Amino acid sequence: MFASSNGSIVVLASRDQARARELLSGYPGARVAESYEALLGDPEVDAVYIPLPNSLHSEWTLRALEAKKHVLCEKPLGVDAREAEEMAAAAERAGRHLMEAFMYRFHPAMRDFVESVREPLHVEASFGFQLKDRNDIRMQAALGGGALLDVGCYAVSVSRWILGEPRGVSARASLENGVDVTTTGLLSFQSGATASVWASFESPEEQELKVVTRREVLRRIRPFSSYRDPHDPYQLMVESFAESVLHDRPVEIPPAESIANMRVLDQIRAAARSS
């Protein structure tokens, strides 16, 4: 965000102002707001980025849109499709842009990879890592925790990017403290293609995308984050969002796409519960 060529950080809000000041120490142009509310009331702020726990995405997006700010909200857009629908409707009413911060979709190598797929038969998408801190927001049900929402949202997103909307979903999950620590889903598509999605807090770092087509097997390692890459998908995402705001053009990931992703996440959760 600091590296963006078409936007700048004007104000940062935190529950802890000292922490916010420390974060901004190298950026003399930016100010610290007294509170999240104060940031939304700041006339110099055109758009807000919401990196709060999942359960707070909806509340603060709705408040930001009421304050007539554009919103770039962390993934997943809400905790379920109903929240995502409310957020999309609020953006429509406010006449402001809303985009889910799915940065991996902005990576040029990912775009090339997906565009290269012809006649897919099966997609396998996995994202797992070892989460040891039981106090992490991801381990708290009340904050919208769980592996499915945290990393499964990527696996579902990329499967839908390649295969479209599934018509059938089955799933299994292991639970701990009321959150899923591992979820596996099987999606089936009208074309006859299938996708398996896997999300976990119990494995070593694991990210892989495999696409089996009629002619070849395509693989991409670390498809969802590529921090040591020449391209910075976060910067590309922020700049793309700012372009939409500045020129009033549709955002690259429209709310309808995020709602569709959340619907599949809801279906996976429901299927795992009833299995």
Ligand SMILES: NC(=O)c1ccc[n+]([C@@H]2O[C@H](COP(=O)([O-])OP(=O)(O)OC[C@H]3O[C@@H](n4cnc5c(N)ncnc54)[C@H](OP(=O)(O)O)[C@@H]3O)[C@@H](O)[C@H]2O)c1
């Ligand atoms: N796109 C990506 O690459 C990526 C990577 C990681 C996470 N995420 C997403 O970003 C969001 C935040 O994840 P994170 O890993 O950054 O979490 P985090 O380190 O725990 O940060 C969340 C922040 O939210 C604020 N907050 C407000 N109310 C809170 C509460 N009740 N409990 C805890 N924190 C609260 C806190 O900031 P203050 O105290 O300063 O107000 C806290 O630092 C999630 O939606 C996650 O899915 C995206």
